[in-house]
Structures are given as C-alpha cells and as structure tokens.
Amino acid sequence: MWNRLNKSMMICQMMFGMSFYGVMAILTRFFLEDLGYSEADTMMVVGAFSAIGPLFAIAGGFITDRFLGAYRSLTLSFICFASGYAMLVLGASLVNVPLSLAGIALASYARGLMFPSYSPLFKRTFATEEAFENGYAVNYSINNIGAFISQYMFPLVVLVIGFHGSYLLCALMAVLALVLMLLTRKSLIHISPDIDKRPVSAKNWLLFAVSSVAMIGLVFFMFSNMDIGKNIVYAIGLGAIGYFVSLMIKAERKESLRMGTILIMVVLTIAFFVYYGQMMTSMTLVSINTMRGDLFGILPIAPEASMAMNPMWCMVGGPLLAFVFSSLEKRNIHFSTATKVGFAFIMTAIAFGILTLAVMTIGEDVIIRPEVFLAIHFFQALAEVIVGSMVVAFILSVTPKHIEAFSVSLFSVATALSGVVGAVFSTSIAVEKGQAITQDIVQNLYGDYFGMLTLMAVVMVAVAFAASKLIEKMLADDDDPSEGCQQKDELTEVQI
Numbered sequence: 001m002w003n004r005l006n007k008s009m010m011i012c013q014m015m016f017g018m019s020f021y022g023v024m025a026i027l028t029r030f031f032l033e034d035l036g037y038s039e040a041d042t043m044m045v046v047g048a049f050s051a052i053g054p055l056f057a058i059a060g061g062f063i064t065d066r067f068l069g070a071y072r073s074l075t076l077s078f079i080c081f082a083s084g085y086a087m088l089v090l091g092a093s094l095v096n097v098p099l100s101l102a103g104i105a106l107a108s109y110a111r112g113l114m115f116p117s118y119s120p121l122f123k124r125t126f127a128t129e130e131a132f133e134n135g136y137a138v139n140y141s142i143n144n145i146g147a148f149i150s151q152y153m154f155p156l157v158v159l160v161i162g163f164h165g166s167y168l169l170c171a172l173m174a175v176l177a178l179v180l181m182l183l184t185r186k187s188l189i190h191i192s193p194d195i196d197k198r199p200v201s202a203k204n205w206l207l208f209a210v211s212s213v214a215m216i217g218l219v220f221f222m223f224s225n226m227d228i229g230k231n232i233v234y235a236i237g238l239g240a241i242g243y244f245v246s247l248m249i250k251a252e253r254k255e256s257l258r259m260g261t262i263l264i265m266v267v268l269t270i271a272f273f274v275y276y277g278q279m280m281t282s283m284t285l286v287s288i289n290t291m292r293g294d295l296f297g298i299l300p301i302a303p304e305a306s307m308a309m310n311p312m313w314c315m316v317g318g319p320l321l322a323f324v325f326s327s328l329e330k331r332n333i334h335f336s337t338a339t340k341v342g343f344a345f346i347m348t349a350i351a352f353g354i355l356t357l358a359v360m361t362i363g364e365d366v367i368i369r370p371e372v373f374l375a376i377h378f379f380q381a382l383a384e385v386i387v388g389s390m391v392v393a394f395i396l397s398v399t400p401k402h403i404e405a406f407s408v409s410l411f412s413v414a415t416a417l418s419g420v421v422g423a424v425f426s427t428s429i430a431v432e433k434g435q436a437i438t439q440d441i442v443q444n445l446y447g448d449y450f451g452m453l454t455l456m457a458v459v460m461v462a463v464a465f466a467a468s469k470l471i472e473k474m475l476a477d478d479d480d481p482s483e484g485c486q487q488k489d490e491l492t493e494v495q496i
Helices: 004-034 039-055 055-070 072-092 097-123 129-183 185-191 202-225 226-250 253-279 282-290 303-330 338-362 368-396 401-429 437-475 490-493
Strands: none
Touching: 004 072, 004 097, 004 129, 004 185, 004 282, 004 303, 004 338, 039 055, 039 097, 039 129, 039 202, 039 253, 039 338, 039 401, 055 097, 055 202, 055 437, 072 097, 072 129, 072 185, 072 226, 097 129, 097 202, 097 368, 097 401, 129 226, 129 303, 129 368, 202 226, 226 253, 226 401, 226 437, 253 282, 253 338, 253 368, 253 401, 253 437, 282 303, 282 338, 282 368, 303 368, 303 437, 338 368, 368 401, 401 437, 401 490
C-alpha cells in the first residue's frame, strides 16, 4: 500500500499544513492588533482566507485538466505559497494593509491550484481503490500533524520573533515542500496523466499566466471589499455547481446518476463546513475572550491556539477511523459515505452542544477552561476526518475521468461557500472594539448563537441519513459497473 511516492507526497502535505495553518493561527491577532481591524471585519477576512482558496480550486481544476497537468500545478502552487508568505513578511514588517492582503490573496490562489492537483496525483500512487481510501484518511492525519505543530507553536513563537518572523518561517516550509516535489519529479511524472508528460505550449503558458494574474487580482479585490467579495464567492460557487448540473443533464443516464450523487454530497459538505468554519471565526473569538489557564494545569496554551486541539485530534482520528471502518468491512458491515457523514453530524451536534453548555453556564469570572475546548475539538475533529477525507474519495470513485479534477474541485467549492456563509453567521456575535466581555454577553449572545447551531446539526443528522438512502438507490439503478468510474463498494455495501 505504502511506497516512496505517497510517503513523500504526505510529507509535502505536512509541510503545507505547517505553513498554511501557521499563518491561520496568528492571522486573527494580526488583523485585530497590528492592522486595527474590528472583530466583525477580522472574522470576515479570516473566514474568507479559509474559504476563497478552495473556491479557486475551480480554476485550479480547469488549469490541471487542460493546461498544465497535476504535477506542474502542484509544483507551481508551492511557489505561489512561498511568494505569498514573503509578501506577508513585508506587510507585517511595514504594517501595510495592501501588502498583507496581497500576500493572503496569492496564498489563497495557491491553495486553489493545489487541491485539485494533489488528490488525483496522490490517488495514482496507490494500487487499488480501497488502498487509496484508507491511505487518504491517513494522509489527512499527516496534514494535521503539520497543522497541530503550527497552531500550537505559532501563537507562542510570534511573541519572540513577531508576525514578520513567523510568516518567514511559513514561507520556508513552503520552499521545503517545493524542493521535495522537485526531487521526486521523475517518478511522479511517470504515474501522472498524459498531459504532464507532454511539453506545455507557449500559448498555454501565456493563458495560464494571464488568467493567474487576473484571478489573483480578483482575490485581492475581494479581500479589500468583503461586502462585494462575499457576493462574488456566492456567484462563482453557485456558477460552478450550475455548470456541473448542466454537464449532468447532458450526460447519459448512468453517468448522470453518478454525477447526481456527487451533487448530493456537495450539499451535505456545504452544510458541514459551515460548522468547520466556526473554528477559525466564532470559536477562536470565544477562546480569545474566555479561555484562560494551562491545559490540565501543566501545558501552557495561548487562547488563539485552541485551534491546535483540532489537528491534534485529527492526527488520532484518521488512523482510528480507518481502523474502525476497515475492521467493520472485514465483518461485511459497510457504511455508505453519506451514512458516515450522518455520523459526522452526530459528532458535530455533540461538540456544539458542549460549547453551548459551557457558555450558558459560565461564571462571573467569564472563564472557560481549556479542557472544555479539548472535548469540543475531539468530537468535531472526528467529524472533520470523515467529511474531509471520505467525501473526496467518494467523488473520485464515481466521477467520469474526463472531469475528474473539476469534480474534485466541487468539494473545494462547497468549503468555500460554507466558509463565507459561516463567517457571515459569525459576525452576529461580534462586539464593538473595546467593549468588555461580560457574563451576560457570553450567556446570551454566544449562548443563543451556539444553541441554534446545535439544533441545526441535529436536523442535519436526519438529512444525511435520508440522503444515504437516496444515493443507495441512485447507484443501484446504475447496474452496469463497467461504465465510467463506478464505486464498487457503494454497489455492494449493506446500508445501516
């Protein structure tokens, strides 16, 4: 199952996790303190940073499929990451808003270029579909090793070397990932699609360069004008889904049914990542305002580093879930991907129920212990591993080969739409700059908000299980497994 190529790609993924989440861990304080943004504006920018990158996976998928191929796109994405973080270094050194926004705009574009190229290339390093599905869950955990290290350490490191020094470290990690990609170039190209093995014409390089500059400029505009930017996200995201629907309508019935299952999974993913996005926005704000003390009284943890608990649990959750589901499959007990997403919403409901209880029962000292956030992130991390790894594997298993990268990019579209929607929701708990956080504000403002999210998560459990039955029927109607990229396991599984 494991070989030199997929191991090296996972190391690249870990370096990406360290660089991207290192920036994410300190971005909230950077905008609040150094750049003087309000709570509402900061949550919109941070939410957009986590969302706009996946949105531009639409363009990344098109570039990968038509212009450059998976290997070239992935390599260029790490170049763009390093360049974007270098601009952040300058922006932090000069306390310059346009430079800082340009840096996160370039990094967002790089993320969009990386996602649809990484997953199909990583899949080709495995011999079987089953090995890839189990391996992708482990890959998700490896990525979270990097995320955990950065999210825990950078809020402490920034106190020593400042924002500019921290962003420089992130840039260096992106460079290391690039070096590893170059060292394995020959072997990766050997397993890559044919487009990677052909030279790129001058026309295609020109089209790529022009389109890239235009998209980076658009992202910069969106960060600079978030009221308009969020509407652009909605338009691009819904446009991409609409285009996919048009392809589905034109396809033959069997292929159309498989594409329809992808559409259902995209809707479930949008709903789930509204909750995931709270980790970077509302939950980080709550932890900054209320989380005090050392974890278990011995482990120092900065309030904004509460996010580090998520990748810590994801590191455990990936192998754990892979072991549980593979053990069940050996006993001929199979769950569909949509059923697993239903399990994820159960865990999400528990996580947000704990958070609601914590803010509703907070004392006059307005303090929530780190152990509470540790419990919250445990359940939410398990849910994230399920949706983040298994939905992508499902899409790759049922999508037609000629739109493979574009279909995978729909997962990113879902995370982009939900990230912005979640950020908009989060602004409802923002208070005026300088306003004291009191017991009444936490219990009423925060309590009502997270209570509503908990109730909606319970509703989504029922929706996901109903979707599982629908997907089962749609795949059962496609009774010719020789066509397209039918998911064998989905045809034979026992729905529970």
